[in-house]
Amino acid sequence: MRPGAPIATDLVLLGGGHAHVEVLRRLGQRPVPGLRVTLVAREPLTPYSGLLPAVIRGEIFPAQAHIDLARLAARSRARLIMAEAEGLDLASRRVLFAERAPLPFDLLSIDVGAAPSAPEGAIAVKPIGRFLARLGEIESGLSRGGRIAVVGGGAGGVELALALARRFAGRFALVLVSDRPEILFDAPPGARRIARVALARAGVSLAIGVPATGFSCGAVCLGNGETVAADAAIWATAVVGPPFLGDAGLACDEAGFVKVAPTLESLSHAHVFAAGDCAAMEGFPRPRAGVFAVRAGPVLAENLRAAAAGRKLRSWRPQREALAILGLGEGRALAWRGAHFCLSGRWVARWKERIDARWMAMYAPGAMGAMAAEEPMRCTGCGGKVGADALVEALVPLVEPARPDILAGLAAAEDAAVSAPPPGLVLVQSVDYLRAFLDDPFLFGEITAVHALSDLYAMGAEPWTALAIAGVPYMRGEKMAEELAALMAGAARALADAGCTLTGGHSAEAAELALGFSVTGLAEPGALFSKSALRAGDRLVLTKPLGIGILLAALPRGRLGAADLGAAIAVMRQSNAIAAGLFRRHGIRAATDVTGFGLAGHLIEMLRASNVAARLDLAAIPALSGALQLAESGIESSLAPANRAVLETALGGPPLAHRAVALLVDPETSGGLLAGVGAEASGDLLSDLAAAGLGAAAIGEVFPASEGAPRLRLM
Numbered sequence: 001m002r003p004g005a006p007i008a009t010d011l012v013l014l015g016g017g018h019a020h021v022e023v024l025r026r027l028g029q030r031p032v033p034g035l036r037v038t039l040v041a042r043e044p045l046t047p048y049s050g051l052l053p054a055v056i057r058g059e060i061f062p063a064q065a066h067i068d069l070a071r072l073a074a075r076s077r078a079r080l081i082m083a084e085a086e087g088l089d090l091a092s093r094r095v096l097f098a099e100r101a102p103l104p105f106d107l108l109s110i111d112v113g114a115a116p117s118a119p120e121g122a123i124a125v126k127p128i129g130r131f132l133a134r135l136g137e138i139e140s141g142l143s144r145g146g147r148i149a150v151v152g153g154g155a156g157g158v159e160l161a162l163a164l165a166r167r168f169a170g171r172f173a174l175v176l177v178s179d180r181p182e183i184l185f186d187a188p189p190g191a192r193r194i195a196r197v198a199l200a201r202a203g204v205s206l207a208i209g210v211p212a213t214g215f216s217c218g219a220v221c222l223g224n225g226e227t228v229a230a231d232a233a234i235w236a237t238a239v240v241g242p243p244f245l246g247d248a249g250l251a252c253d254e255a256g257f258v259k260v261a262p263t264l265e266s267l268s269h270a271h272v273f274a275a276g277d278c279a280a281m282e283g284f285p286r287p288r289a290g291v292f293a294v295r296a297g298p299v300l301a302e303n304l305r306a307a308a309a310g311r312k313l314r315s316w317r318p319q320r321e322a323l324a325i326l327g328l329g330e331g332r333a334l335a336w337r338g339a340h341f342c343l344s345g346r347w348v349a350r351w352k353e354r355i356d357a358r359w360m361a362m363y364a365p366g367a368m369g370a371m372a373a374e375e376p377m378r379c380t381g382c383g384g385k386v387g388a389d390a391l392v393e394a395l396v397p398l399v400e401p402a403r404p405d406i407l408a409g410l411a412a413a414e415d416a417a418v419s420a421p422p423p424g425l426v427l428v429q430s431v432d433y434l435r436a437f438l439d440d441p442f443l444f445g446e447i448t449a450v451h452a453l454s455d456l457y458a459m460g461a462e463p464w465t466a467l468a469i470a471g472v473p474y475m476r477g478e479k480m481a482e483e484l485a486a487l488m489a490g491a492a493r494a495l496a497d498a499g500c501t502l503t504g505g506h507s508a509e510a511a512e513l514a515l516g517f518s519v520t521g522l523a524e525p526g527a528l529f530s531k532s533a534l535r536a537g538d539r540l541v542l543t544k545p546l547g548i549g550i551l552l553a554a555l556p557r558g559r560l561g562a563a564d565l566g567a568a569i570a571v572m573r574q575s576n577a578i579a580a581g582l583f584r585r586h587g588i589r590a591a592t593d594v595t596g597f598g599l600a601g602h603l604i605e606m607l608r609a610s611n612v613a614a615r616l617d618l619a620a621i622p623a624l625s626g627a628l629q630l631a632e633s634g635i636e637s638s639l640a641p642a643n644r645a646v647l648e649t650a651l652g653g654p655p656l657a658h659r660a661v662a663l664l665v666d667p668e669t670s671g672g673l674l675a676g677v678g679a680e681a682s683g684d685l686l687s688d689l690a691a692a693g694l695g696a697a698a699i700g701e702v703f704p705a706s707e708g709a710p711r712l713r714l715m
């Protein structure tokens with residue numbers, strides 16, 4: 001065993017809101033031995049609401065107002081699951097999703113914000129990330145001179161109207177609609193006056209004193225039967241709690257917010273905590289503002305730490321009134337506290353800028369550099385088999401209906417699987433085994449299965465059966481079984497998509513999570529693809545972009561951004577089935593899949609087997625977003641140097657100084673297929689691959705090999 005404690009408690013942080021980023025930061029700085037932290041986040045980039053108006057005004061880029069949860073989780077040694085939770089099973093302590101296996105927890109902390117409450121046809125300002133994405137649509141959907149209504153006269157609505165007026169100045173008119181007789185109803189009269197002047201200067205008209213009830217036929221409908229003409233309506237009114245929280249049985253108030261004690265613990269479920277907009281502390285009514293979520297962060301971190309250790313929780317009293325600062329635009333801001341005191345001016349705007357910048361800096365990649373070195377969170381385990389019950393439990397839900405060609409599969413529970421191949425077809429077999437490169441066991445299981453099946457597609461075979469072998473690190477209690485179940489559920493999804501039946505499996509305790517498959521495919525003997533079928537004149541076609549090894553090397557170093565990680569995952573999840581089918585349709589015979597040896601290594605294997613040479617056009621090699629920049633900053637996979645040595649031998653010397661060379665030696669997990677295509681068929685094949693949504697490219701050409709000349713040339 002390495003010194004780390006085995007995983008004893010699973011803490012799931014649901015939602016990457018303002019409180020949870022601080023929990024992550026603190027638990028990352030001082031991890032709790034045996035506590036595994038998993039963040040579940042719908043959006044991998046979480047917005048900081050204080051900077052939203054500056055983004056809308058066009059003063060800063062959206063990235064400057066967002067915290068990258070992939071980097072924060074990596075630095076904090078927390079697992080990140082990029083998915084939207086759709087429910088909770090509090091009795092069996094599981095977070096439920098639409099498209100993936102349930103996630104078990106011992107402790108759950110919820111910071112998912114509030115749910116939008118916009119009527120049909122209107123645009124909700126929440127979730128902020130989605131609203132920002134829709135701003136462009138509003139802009140392009142309206143003709144010049146159009147009118148936009150912002151519904152909601154609180155701080156959020158007023159600030160939003162001012163920011164939009166600035167952004168759309170001279171193009172669209174703005175009207176602010178509010179049910180209250182005054183805007184900023186709870187603010188001091190002086191603050192209301194200043195805000196009214198700012199709205200008038202920005203050209204925002206007011207329609208206040210009657211509630212808005214809906215939006216249809218180019219108008220906001222009001223409670224008194226009148227309407228306010230508007231081409232688009234943005235709803236920034238009171239919000240409600242996400243319905244799935246109350247539906248799960250958590251005690252919630254009448255608006256659906258989780259009722260919590262001063263310890264932030266749910267009043268109904270002792271192992272559940274909540275903070276931020278989605279929580280309501282009895283006796284402390286307060287506006288839904290990010291500042292309260294931010295303040296809750298340190299207390300929540302401390303209490304989650306205490307709950308994991310079975311220690312007493314600390315009580316917290318949020319202030320009744322927080323300082324509100326509202327950007328007026330034109331470099332000015334307005335601040336107030338309670339109903340009596342207010343300030344405004346340029347210096348208030350500078351003050352707000354400093355507060356916002358200080359907060360964002362705490363979660364910037366550089367600031368997190370010193371985190372998380374103390375306690376390795378992963379247990380390295382001891383040898384031995386995982387309990388038979390755990391394996392059976394994980395495999396039983398995967399039992400498929402009986403098939404005549406599977407004589408003994410999972411359902412039979414024999415010592416070995418028995419299957420009868422259809423007459424006239426040949427068996428095509430391969431084996432692959434990967435150490436976990438992602439913390440999400442479900443996604444890792446799915447991608448590993450896609451990766452293993454890739455060998456069959458590279459041979460032109462159809463997947464038939466698979467046997468699994470899994471290594472799971474030692475954890476206490478039920479956790480190993482749960483980890484195995486999530487792993488196998490992800491794999492089962494990919495196998496089912498491929499029409500491949502899982503017929504058996506074996507699991508063992510291991511130093512780290514790992515999964516492998518022995519896969520068997522079926523093919524007509526004359527229809528197999530081969531590495532030795534390249535011919536001079538063939539174009540080389542690659543079906544997926546390269547760079548996965550570089551990105552996966554950047555991930556644990558906290559150097560990989562959420563957007564690039566998301567794109568890499570999408571590529572790894574992509575099966576090669578469609579590409580292989582198109583290869584068959586276009587009569588291709590020479591193919592392989594690009595995996596651990598990198599494009600160069602796998603191509604050189606083909607060139608040797610076919611006794612030909614090739615030229616690669618470096619400018620045509622497709623790259624995953626971020627891969628080239630990371631490679632230039634010195635990030636590469638530990639396998640790259642060995643692959644580079646093979647490339648140098650084939651080139652007869654060092655490669656050109658070109659940035660794409662890093663891609664040639666990059667080991668690809670679940671990479672694409674590489675094929676040799678006759679020049680006349682390559683155009684049609686590329687069009688079909690593009691129509692199927694694959695990022696394929698023609699990357700070079702095959703020519704006759706000549707004695708003593710290099711096998712490979714780079715251009």
Ligand SMILES: Cc1cc2nc3c(=O)[nH]c(=O)nc-3n(C[C@H](O)[C@H](O)[C@H](O)COP(=O)(O)OP(=O)(O)OC[C@H]3O[C@@H](n4cnc5c(N)ncnc54)[C@H](O)[C@@H]3O)c2cc1C
Pocket residue numbers: 014015016017018019020040041042043045046047049050051052053083084085086111112113114125126127156157159160236275276277278288289290291292293325
């Ligand atoms: C225009 C505008 C301006 C504002 N300006 C300010 C301001 O200047 N100062 C201020 O204090 N407040 C401001 N607010 C209010 C502020 O936005 C919220 O109070 C704040 O965002 C609440 O933080 P939170 O942590 O509770 O949730 P959020 O910040 O909403 O974060 C919730 C997170 O949970 C994730 N999530 C949600 N549902 C799920 C799910 N089912 N599964 C997985 N993940 C999920 C989301 O992706 C998100 O990352 C403003 C609001 C608006 C609309």
